[in-house]
Amino acid sequence: MRLRTTGAAACAVVLATAALAGCNRGSSAAGGRIGIDMPRTDTDFWNSYQQYLEKDLDHGGPAALPLSNSQNDIAKVVSNVQALTDQGAKAIVMAPQDTGAITAALQRLEEKKIPVVSVDTRPDEGKVYMVVRADNRAYGEKSCDYLGRKLGGRGRVAELQGDLSSINGRDRSEAFAACMKKKFPKITVHELATDWKGEVASGKLQSLLAQHPDLDGIYMQAGGAFLQPTLALLEQKKRLEPAGSDGHITIISNDGIPDELDAIRAGKIDATLSQPADLYAKYALYYARAGLAGKTFKPGPTDHGSTIVKIKNGLEDQLPAPLVTKDTVDDKKLWANQFEKKK
Secondary structure, three states: OEEOOOHHHHHHHHHHHHOOOOOOOOOOOOOOEEEEEEOOOOOHHHHHHHHHHHHHHHOOOOOEOOOEEOOOOHHHHHHHHHHHHHOOEEEEEEOOOOOOOOHHHHHHHHHOOOOEEEEOOOOOOOOOOEEEEEOHHHHHHHHHHHHHHHOOOOEEEEEEEOOOOOHHHHHHHHHHHHHHHHHOOOEEEEEEEOOOOHHHHHHHHHHHHHHOOOOOEEEEOOHHHHHHHHHHHHHHOOOOOOOOOOOOOEEEEEEOOHHHHHHHHOOOOOEEEEOOHHHHHHHHHHHHHHHHOOOOOOOEEOOOOOEEEEEOOEEEEEEOOOEEOOOOOOOOOOHHHHEEOOO
């Protein structure tokens, strides 16, 4: 894939957004370098996030060390962050998937006065300079509302949950459950915990379909992990009927990757919530630079359409995540529509 942006345009974005000096590769407003740990590279969403980071860094972003990858292993997050600080990182960008096990590492970074930007996940404890994240409870609520209305308030739904040790998995699951109980009590929800693993989701969904072939809907908490295994299973079981036809299983996903948008266009799924991979990368670097420069922020609306909220261990910039359906799937503002797949 490649972005339809030029180096000059990317540089202009960084300058306009951060309002901090220097759009030269290897420069930094406060003379420090940023250490960035990738949480994983086994989903389209995180691969896209990494591409956006690399584009910004290659076209005049802040000075950064080579990216590390913790491969969904919290022990590797801790060791990678230690290695990055040993190499001179003065700010850290991370996305710990186990948000309860990163506390000690955050405490050590606080003692060293190293600002931390946590992307997509909110650590349970330990100080963070800024969390860059969409409102994950809204993911669960919007997904519930969409499915509930599409099914007319009745039916049977499978929920492919993420890792419940992650704040994202918990937020989406809790909000979805609360919404269903309050607004659509006649819909039966089957909660399938997956640890964000596609093969686990497929196996559990297959067992559920054997028990309940009358399944009406599916909520996938992460399209990057669950989309292809789910569609492959439904096709194998001859349950992948196009939207609008008899027997169609209504499906809503979360992520907004290009493959999800293609699946909406093809009538294989009905909707997704677009998790902004481009904005995650953009504002992760923005806040890392701001932290190096000693800038402070306050709760309230931002100039980029989001809201900063106070959390117990810092601040969180809650970025917008729009609902995407067949009516809006070709919107050029969606980050997934800014990519061209390699031929």
